[in-house]
Amino acid sequence: MEIDNGQPVVRLQAGKARGQLREGVAVFRGLPYGQRVDATSRLSDLKATAPWQGEFDATQLPAVFPQSRSRLALVMGEGIKDNPQSEDAFVVNVWAPAKAESLPVLFFVHGGAFVSGGGSAPWYDGERLAREEGIVVVTVNYRLGALGHLSPQTEPHGANRPVRDLLQALRWVQENISAFGGNADQVTVGGQSAGAWYAWLLGLSPASRGLLHRNILMSLPRLPPMTLEEMHALGRLFSEVSGEISIDGALTVEQVLVGQAKVMQSAAAFGDVSASFRPASEDSVVPSWMFDIPEAARNCHVSETLLGSTAEENASFFFRSEEALAASEQKVRGWFEKTFGTDADAVYERCANKRPGHTPYTQLVDASSELMFGRIVPEIAQAISLNGRGAYAYSFNVASGLPNLMSPHCMELPFLFGNRMDWADAPMLTGVSEQVFEDVGRQMRQAVGGFVRGGVPRDPSGADWPRWSEHQRVLTEITQGGVRRLPFVE
Incomplete structure (x- = not known):
């Protein structure tokens, strides 16, 4: 140089x-x-x-x-x-x-x-x-x-x-x-x-x-990386919402981004952080x-x-979500049961013990953070x-x-x-x-x-x-x- x-x-x-x-x-x-x-x-x-x-x-x-x-x-x-x-x-x-x-x-x-x-x-x-x-x-x-x-x-x-x-x-x-x-x-x-x-x-x-x-x-x-089956299913979903078979065709960039957003919205669920x-x-x-x-x-x-x-x-992902902030303990425990199965109660109590003054919101944040990034x-x-x-x-x-x-x-x-x-x-x-x-x-x-x-x-x-x-x-x-x-x- x-x-x-x-x-x-x-x-x-x-x-x-x-x-x-x-x-x-x-x-x-x-x-x-x-x-x-x-x-x-x-x-x-x-x-x-x-x-x-x-x-x-x-x-x-x-x-x-x-x-x-x-x-x-x-x-x-x-x-x-x-x-x-x-x-x-x-x-x-x-x-x-x-x-x-x-x-x-x-x-x-x-x-x-x-x-x-x-x-x-x-x-x-x-x-x-x-x-x-x-x-x-x-x-x-x-x-x-x-x-x-x-x-x-x-x-x-x-x-x-x-x-x-x-x-x-x-x-x-x-x-x-x-x-x-x-x-x-x-x-x-x-x-x-x-x-x-x-x-x-x-x-x-x-x-x-x-x-x-x-x-x-x-x-x-x-x-984990997508399987080929998951990738092709994602492609079919994109085709359905965008109206085009391939992105390497007539779609403008703006149309691709609109179709992409629709695909991502379809994957959203309470407590989950999706990556379609x-x-x-x-x-x-x-x-x-x-x-x-x-x-x-x-x-x-x-x-x-x-x-x-x-x-x-x-x-x-949750701090501006009214659904997450206002979630009841019953709803959050339902997410724990869906996510952790038979370990749900034990995980819930472990998270609660780590945070004095915990709330349903902090329980959701703590458990989902550990699941996705921490553990x-x-x-x-x-x-x-x-x-x-x-x-x-x-x-x-x-x-x-x-x-x-x-x-x-x-x-x-x-x-x-x-x-x-x-x-x-x-x-x-x-x-x-x-x-x-x-x-x-x-x-x-x-x-x-x-x-x-x-x-x-x-x-x-x-x-x-x-x-x-x-x-x-x-x-x-x-x-x-x-x-x-x-x-x-x-």
């Missing part, structure tokens, strides 16, 4: 690109990592980007893939509203210290329930993380919703276009990251929510072997066993994993450690000032990136003082930075986090009062 007239310039395999220099960090936005093999087909796989002439302008706000307003806008705000939308938003964004030389890389995959979000959103600005932790930060877009996951009935495997997008982006990193001063042999794939799902997949899929070396799983949802669109099982790409945790841990090809969840994940953390940590790899587990417990929101899904993100202005309209940060934001952010960034650099997260004091083992099953709790070690109790 060279500095020309005060701006960073890199030479990539496809050509030169010019970015911006911001307080010692080189910023490149919207760099193409691939293009469609068949430019006329929405279903096309990708190939390497064709070379361009002159210099690529990497200073503009890049596009994200087509999407509707997120169901979590009431939590996260409208931080993506200014990004243009495009079906060809195959881009990465890079932040690197201006004098970087062979620095480790964090490749961050955004969440959004497989249907929204984008690595190009200002939410995921990696400038502060790169500067403070001395790492190269890369964010990425991938195809979403029906445009990413539906495929013809005749296709022998799942569409899995987002997975292939991410694989292409990781190959781009291998081929180009040295131009920014990054080390292609030290790549950590991190992600939150759906992004954590992909980070978990990429750490065990044969198709990604050699493309990453560690992974970070922030709020990994327990969602997601990847399907495919040999050597998306293993059917990826949520058979012991099997997945045996096949994991990363050396270390950092993983955790927020204290009340599902409050994000899988110690399961994976234990399985990975038994297979001789490093695992570090955490719980993020910083509460929003909004009633009934507590410490919800997505709460850790602004603290990690440290860019409060880009989250200025995020309701979840209501009541969080600047001092708390800075103190907790320092905990998050130093933990992640230490892990990316050396495979061990660290406290602000410099202390290493305890590594999970059969004899030391400890979660590190991140709070506004500092970090605490919590022995895991079954």
Whole structure:
């Protein structure tokens, strides 16, 4: 990387690109990592980007893939509203210290329930993380919703276009990251929510072997990949509500998004957090066993994993729901019985004992959060450690000032990136003082930075986090009062 007239310039395999220099960090936005093999087909796989002439302008706000307003806008705000939308938003964004030389890389995959979000959103600005932790930060877009996951009935495997997008982006990193001063042999794939799902997949899929070396799983949802039968049933449902057999035909983007919304609404049920669109099982790409945790841990090809969840994940989905807030104990117990069967009473009492002053609403939040996001953390940590790899587990417990929101899904993100202005309209940060934001952010960034650099997260004091083992099953709790070690109790 060279500095020309005060701006960073890199030479990539496809050509030169010019970015911006911001307080010692080189910023490149919207760099193409691939293009469609068949430019006329929405279903096309990708190939390497064709070379361009002159210099690529990497200073503009890049596009994200087509999407509707997120169901979590009431939590996260409208931080993506200014990004243009495009079906060809195959881009990465890079932040690197201006004098970087062979620095480790964090490749961050955004969440959004497989249907929204984008690595190009200002939410995921990696400038502060790169500067403070001395790492190269890369964010990425991938195809979403029906445009990413539906495929013809005749296709022998799942569409899995987002997975292939991410694989292409990781190959781009291998081929180009040295131009920014990054080390292609030290790549950590991190992600939150759906992004954590992909980070978990990429750490065990044969198709990604050699493309990453560690992974970070922030709020990994327990969602097995769709079977082919489920994927084809989803396709038939989409055809019924949209009136078209294939998305690769006459439907406009707007019509696809309307049909997608109808499909998602049909899956909604009390107490459930649905994810209608997601990847399907495919040999050597998306293993059917990826949520058979012991099997997945045996096949994991990363050396270390950092993983955790927020204290009340599902409050994000329920805190504005009158049905959830006003639910009677009888209704909530009915959900417990449907969900946990013969264990319903025991789970209900366990949740009640953990929270003095519990209500039917908090019981629903606590049990559904544990089921979807919480319990899988110690399961994976234990399985990975038994297979001789490093695992570090955490719980993020910083509460929003909004009633009934507590410490919800997505709460850790602004603290990690440290860019409060880009989250200025995020309701979840209501009541969080600047001092708390800075103190907790320092905990998050130093933990992640230490892990990316050396495979061990660290406290602000410099202390290493305890590594999970059969004899030391400890979660590190991140709070506004500092970090605490919590022995895991079954």
